[in-house]
Amino acid sequence: MTTRNTGKTDPETSRKSSLATLRGLSPFLRPYRRQFLLAGIALLFAAGATLAIPAAFKQMIDLGFGAAGAASATAAAGAAIEGGSLEHINATFLALFGVAAVLAVATAARFYMVSWLGERVTADIRSAVYGHVVRQSPEFFETTRTGEVLSRLTTDTTLIQTVVGTSISLALRNTLLFFGGLVMLFVTSPRLTSIILGLLVLVVLPIVLFGRRVRKLSRDSQDRIADASAVAGEILNAMPTVQAFTREGHESGRFGKEVEGAFTTAMRRIRARSTLTMLAIVLIFGAIVFVLWLGAHAVLEGTMTGGDLGQFILYAGIVAGSVGALSEVMGDAQRAAGATERLLELLGAQSEIQDPLQPKALPARTENGARVTLDDVTFAYPSRLDEAALSHLALDIRPGETVAVVGPSGAGKTTLFQLLLRFYDPQAGAIRLDGVDVRDLALHTLRGAVGIVPQDTVIFSLDAMENIRYGRPDASDDEVIAAARMAAAHDFIERLPQGYTSFLGERGVRLSGGQRQRIAIARALLKNPPLLLLDEATSALDAESERLVQRALEAAMVGRTTIIIAHRLATVQRADRIIVLDEGRIVESGTHAELIALRGVYANLAALQFQTHAPVAA
Numbered sequence: 001m002t003t004r005n006t007g008k009t010d011p012e013t014s015r016k017s018s019l020a021t022l023r024g025l026s027p028f029l030r031p032y033r034r035q036f037l038l039a040g041i042a043l044l045f046a047a048g049a050t051l052a053i054p055a056a057f058k059q060m061i062d063l064g065f066g067a068a069g070a071a072s073a074t075a076a077a078g079a080a081i082e083g084g085s086l087e088h089i090n091a092t093f094l095a096l097f098g099v100a101a102v103l104a105v106a107t108a109a110r111f112y113m114v115s116w117l118g119e120r121v122t123a124d125i126r127s128a129v130y131g132h133v134v135r136q137s138p139e140f141f142e143t144t145r146t147g148e149v150l151s152r153l154t155t156d157t158t159l160i161q162t163v164v165g166t167s168i169s170l171a172l173r174n175t176l177l178f179f180g181g182l183v184m185l186f187v188t189s190p191r192l193t194s195i196i197l198g199l200l201v202l203v204v205l206p207i208v209l210f211g212r213r214v215r216k217l218s219r220d221s222q223d224r225i226a227d228a229s230a231v232a233g234e235i236l237n238a239m240p241t242v243q244a245f246t247r248e249g250h251e252s253g254r255f256g257k258e259v260e261g262a263f264t265t266a267m268r269r270i271r272a273r274s275t276l277t278m279l280a281i282v283l284i285f286g287a288i289v290f291v292l293w294l295g296a297h298a299v300l301e302g303t304m305t306g307g308d309l310g311q312f313i314l315y316a317g318i319v320a321g322s323v324g325a326l327s328e329v330m331g332d333a334q335r336a337a338g339a340t341e342r343l344l345e346l347l348g349a350q351s352e353i354q355d356p357l358q359p360k361a362l363p364a365r366t367e368n369g370a371r372v373t374l375d376d377v378t379f380a381y382p383s384r385l386d387e388a389a390l391s392h393l394a395l396d397i398r399p400g401e402t403v404a405v406v407g408p409s410g411a412g413k414t415t416l417f418q419l420l421l422r423f424y425d426p427q428a429g430a431i432r433l434d435g436v437d438v439r440d441l442a443l444h445t446l447r448g449a450v451g452i453v454p455q456d457t458v459i460f461s462l463d464a465m466e467n468i469r470y471g472r473p474d475a476s477d478d479e480v481i482a483a484a485r486m487a488a489a490h491d492f493i494e495r496l497p498q499g500y501t502s503f504l505g506e507r508g509v510r511l512s513g514g515q516r517q518r519i520a521i522a523r524a525l526l527k528n529p530p531l532l533l534l535d536e537a538t539s540a541l542d543a544e545s546e547r548l549v550q551r552a553l554e555a556a557m558v559g560r561t562t563i564i565i566a567h568r569l570a571t572v573q574r575a576d577r578i579i580v581l582d583e584g585r586i587v588e589s590g591t592h593a594e595l596i597a598l599r600g601v602y603a604n605l606a607a608l609q610f611q612t613h614a615p616v617a618a
């Protein structure tokens with residue numbers, strides 16, 4: 001099991017994760033090599049132009065102002081030299097402007113390319129992670145909260161966007177400026193530069209040590225945000241329950257606590273980061289001021305020209321600036337390393353349920369539907385391995401048969417459906433559809449052959465037409481309407497304000513329970529599956545809705561095998577066979593009359609369960 005808890009890693013692993021984790025991004029960067037190359041070229045030009053500016057200044061000072069100053073002092077040679085220095089001044093100013101123009105164009109080009117890359121790569125990562133997550137088996141969603149996944153998709157990807165879209169280019173540019181500036185410093189004054197380098201060791205060491213602390217705190221901070229999102233996600237999905245129990249205060253308090261936790265952790269990171277910044281600036285500028293003080297003495301002693309010192313100051317500024325920028329970038333990169341690690345964890349999660357390497361095909365469909373065979377199936381949920389939800393289940397359902405499954409709550413009825421859809425695999429035994437083990441079928445073949453009407457219908461925030469079409473996107477409007485008619489949904493849909501194009505609201509809040517069910521039945525019918533799984537709603541419907549839903553179900557069962565988790569007398573009476581499950585075992589099996597005569601579990605269950613809303617027997 002690869003993903004147990006995507007949110008947290010122990011401190012030991014998070015320390016190891018470091019910047020190397022960013023390498024995990026390379027599959028996402030590789031497709032854009034060309035763009036990276038172009039951005040790199042623009043970057044080179046921009047860095048080159050930046051490095052040329054101090055040299056141009058030196059020219060201006062030494063040859064321009066310096067010569068002009070000398071010229072005015074010597075009256076005799078005045079005119080001739082003044083002409084020469086004017087030319088110099090014009091040429092150096094022109095050159096300076098040229099350099100600035102190159103800098104402008106190259107910087108804009110770099111910004112454009114790099115921002116494009118940041119957005120592009122982030123979009124790719126978001127899609128890849130989401131695409132991977134929606135293919136996970138239910139087990140994944142039992143251990144990973146949806147809010148956490150959402151936070152990964154938004155917050156974490158944004159951090160990566162910062163790195164790809166800004167930090168990489170900043171890092172490269174400043175590395176170039178750092179080394180370029182250093183070379184130029186050497187050229188200008190080897191002695192002063194050697195002193196600077198000696199001081200640099202003293203400066204870098206504390207920065208690196210502090211950087212580590214910032215990295216660890218960054219990961220903690222992101223984890224706290226994910227925790228808060230997870231809490232919010234869970235509660236927002238359960239608003240009616242929260243409000244019905246008037247727990248709004250409690251819930252906002254709980255979220256508030258998570259947010260405060262995130263704030264406290266963020267503050268620790270911010271404090272460490274501020275200290276890091278202060279440390280960097282004090283150390284770097286301290287060193288520079290010291291070296292400049294030496295430089296000023298050198299000019300007074302005549303071992304350096306004013307232009308040299310000017311140039312040295314500018315290069316020193318560039319080098320110091322680049323070190324400062326690099327330390328900032330390191331902070332961002334470390335945050336992104338944490339984010340990358342978590343996203344890669346999500347991407348690395350292996351679904352327990354995989355397509356077989358060589359999927360088999362189903363035999364040609366018979367007109368009655370599919371045969372379903374359960375061969376001594378034993379299954380326990382992965383989170384509760386010591387307690388079998390189904391044990392030694394053996395069942396052979398003929399094509400076209402309607403089997404009602406009844407049993408007390410927790411008997412394993414829903415679990416049976418989960419296994420038939422292969423959301424889980426049994427630990428022992430096999431499930432066969434038309435004689436083929438479901439593990440040998442491609443998931444889309446298996447699930448394509450099964451239609452399900454769940455107890456709680458999911459209505460998507462689409463219109464009625466698209467909601468029914470969900471299971472078969474290529475169905476025509478006429479086919480959708482025909483399915484709706486069969487499911488007794490056509491009339492009420494027609495009466496909606498915009499008929500089939502009426503928006504059904506998020507999770508179908510604008511429909512009644514019976515209407516939602518009929519939409520679900522129409523959705524399953526449109527798919528025309530050889531095997532239909534119906535989970536009858538437990539909530540009582542009014543007599544009219546009940547009649548309509550029953551009518552829809554009858555239509556749905558024609559020409560296919562149906563397994564129905566039954567809660568209504570009318571349904572069990574109509575079934576060809578009733579299977580009574582208790583504690584994961586089949587305890588009785590037969591028709592309604594036979595089972596009543598047995599006076600066993602079913603007779604008891606029928607007396608209790610079907611009494612309350614038993615409609616007139618069909």
Ligand SMILES: Nc1ncnc2c1ncn2[C@@H]1O[C@H](COP(=O)(O)OP(=O)(O)OP(=O)(O)O)[C@@H](O)[C@H]1O
Pocket residue numbers: 142381382383384389407408409410411412413414415416
């Ligand atoms: N995801 C899960 N992880 C662990 N145990 C589970 C899970 N889902 C169900 N169970 C357990 O498996 C057993 C069978 O549950 P199942 O949902 O199949 O019962 P059911 O017959 O459908 O009940 P009901 O009529 O109340 O819906 C129960 O003991 C239940 O607690």
